[in-house]
């Protein structure tokens with residue numbers, strides 16, 4: 001690496017919610033910047049007004065925040081290379097487009113959309129594809145064909161025009177991609193004359209992206225594989241502007257593949273298989289449809305990030321658990337693979353389980369208290385910590401804590417019919433009534449002392465343990481689930497334990 005300061009940017013277009021592949025791009029940019037003591041920048045590429053979706057920008061920023069991928073420059077943050085929203089930089093792009101016209105690297109094209117549609121359809125009818133470029137441009141309505149006077153006249157008369165890049169003919173454009181190695185594109189074979197500046201006065205992605213990367217002093221462009229075909233045009237734009245010396249290095253990240261079958265992971269796969277593809281929940285402003293988010297599904301950002309890091313990057317060891325700090329130390333683009341990585345929703349859960357188990361009981365209890373508060377359940381006192389201690393190991397998500405422990409907070413409303421049938425005998429009520437009396441006399445209401453009192457009592461009575469333990473558990477929790485029975489008694493408290501046994505006697509006997 002040269003001694004140039006590392007400056008990378010995450011440059012999403014606010015056209016909808018950020019896909020998890022987009023978060024991975026942001027993550028790899030962030031890690032690369034941190035690893036090299038560089039800057040991670042957020043730039044919003046909102047030049048395509050037809051695809052602009054309100055609230056998408058806020059969504060992007062909130063997602064990055066949730067993941068802990070905080071940019072040092074960006075909209076709402078500032079920085080010396082701002083503004084960081086391309087719509088706010090609108091005024092400057094025209095000059096750059098003009099510069100290319102003057103140097104002969106670009107031209108005005110006056111063809112209307114309808115005219116181009118006709119050409120496209122005609123080509124299709126001949127089983128060909130129309131492309132505006134080297135082979136066709138000389139016969140089209142543009143400044144390469146028209147005289148200078150005609151062009152000036154058209155512009156003065158207010159004719160709509162776009163500015164197109166004039167692709168040089170038959171040249172092999174070669175560039176080294178950090179991940180893919182040397183990549184070559186032939187201009188005549190694979191590149192058309194892309195629009196750089198649109199009739200609505202806005203630049204296209206290509207122009208704005210290259211101009212901004214240059215002006216923002218970007219050292220490395222790290223982005224998804226879908227942008228690889230744009231790289232030769234971008235390389236030629238750097239040449240056309242005379243910016244080759246400070247041109248960034250490129251790295252195109254591999255695709256994230258569907259869990260099953262071929263192709264890129266899409267929202268539809270998530271809907272079909274029931275996992276989120278977005279970091280946060282997203283409500284479509286038009287249809288009102290709500291898409292799941294990792295955050296709302298109960299994933300920890302650490303788990304989400306750890307899982308994403310391994311989609312396309314490998315540490316070179318068997319290790320799988322990495323905190324973001326670990327990653328900033330060991331990440332390298334050289335260890336990013338070329339081929340697509342398959343996303344496995346089960347693996348995502350597995351990561352969450354790991355981070356869930358890593359959390360302290362106190363932390364989980366705090367999170368659980370929020371769930372309880374939403375349900376209107378009183379979670380004051382020590383009880384919640386005790387509950388979490390008992391059930392933590394059975395869970396992977398905070399949301400499961402309630403499923404596993406609701407009986408600690410709510411007395412059973414019904415009793416599992418099968419257990420009743422099997423375990424509730426004629427003499428169970430009278431035996432349980434004796435247990436109640438014995439419990440009432442226990443002084444220190446701690447699981448150990450309850451157990452001791454219980455065992456002494458049972459030995460005196462010579463009653464079979466199973467015959468009592470099962471109905472007792474049924475009375476307390478409504479079924480045969482839960483941790484150690486005496487621990488349940490302790491957490492419930494003496495009064496509640498006795499009350500539940502008495503209610504079970506009443507309800508089940510009727």
Ligand code: GLU
Pocket residue numbers: 010011012013045205209222223224227
């Ligand atoms: N605006 C592009 C996107 O939405 C950015 C691509 C790039 O990083 O150059 O992904």
